[in-house]
Amino acid sequence: MDGNGRWARARGVPIAQGHREGGEAVQRCVRAAMEHGVDYLTLYAFSSENWRRSGEEISDLTGLMQFYLRHRFRELDEQGVRLRIIGDPERFGVSFCRELRRAEEKTRHNTRLTLALALSYGSRAEIAGSARQLAERVRAGTLEPHEIDEALFASALQTHDMPDPDLVMRTSGESRLSNFLLWQSAYAELVFLDVLWPDFGEKDFAEAMMRYMRRQRRFGGRPE
Template sequence: MAVIMDGNGRWAQQRGLPTVQGHRAGGEAVQRCVRAAIQNGVKYLTLYAFSSENWRRSGDEIKDLTGLMQFYLRHRFKELDEQGVRLRIIGEPERFGAAFCKELRRAEDKTAQNTRLTLILALSYGGRAEIAASARALAEQVKAGTLQPEAIDEGRFASALQTHDVPDPDIVVRTSGEARLSNFLLWQSAYAELIFLDVFWPDFSEADFAEVLQHYKSRQRRFGGRPS
């Protein structure tokens, strides 16, 4: 499952609260989502935590978001590790600074052997940028003479993506009532079931998670074929 966690700001605005309060409430929703994933046997959960476009937001909001991510990494990491969660980072975490990036990589290394749930955080992530980077990497191999152009197929291309070691999502969920992917996992979501919920992310609950799974179970996965 992959989730576009949308609506923190509007949740706060409706309550007359500063935006940072919405992000804090969104952090609590992340913990509920992780618990629900574990309880329901979901093996991979990808969360769109910070998009490459989010850098256009105000400096104060970016500072608040970064501070909250650091807080959860430092104070909730032990709980994740004890739950058997493996942490993976995709995107460009180095844009948050060397110190924070080092903390993230240390957390990845420490949880690398955990198998109960792989939690993939997309930080400063953009799907188009990831696809372009994959194309550049393959082009460099062709230039070096280690790869023939005719050997580049979908599988070889996918192997150069940051998500090469995790399966494509079966479900992509977006909260807040919006119905778009917003540059999230564009290649990987080719055959994902898209589910849009009319609930702001801070209000996302275990019941909403269960509803998503029920929607998924009711759909027929044909991958372009006809029903038997």
């Protein structure tokens, strides 16, 4: 979800307003996902690299996430949305992390859409964490090195209970993954949209879906 800052600078308004408008785009994206029958939607809300931003911007982002969790969560719950958190949310503090975990627990039986929020997330750190878990099992004598395969490695990732993404979309015209679901996106279709995230709407979601549907997924095999 890229372009909040550029959206704000182009209009001469505070970056915090760009983030607020980006929050409204999240609502539109979730709504569009449900309308299109999507089962899993993962939003890259805050990367591990975002901690390099100014303290003021981090505070604005954190406050916005807390606002939506407190004031929009009930609506998502009533719509049958299950919340999942990946990343390192503990870095946002005990209070906010506790709210996130309560929301996860409250919605764990919802089935209409699984909404995964990547918070303080970095895919390289996630992959390294998976390797450490398996290394600890080898050291403990409960796992042999030759038993480690792709499936076992994936089972140690934070997304172990979610399918790999079929489609990865990025807004604002940027054409890179930026440390997002690197292992899981090995065979995902990539769509890059020129729209800035605060302007993202249902039509943009539908366009990305149409691009995806026109592609032939072969997973390394020959076309039929």
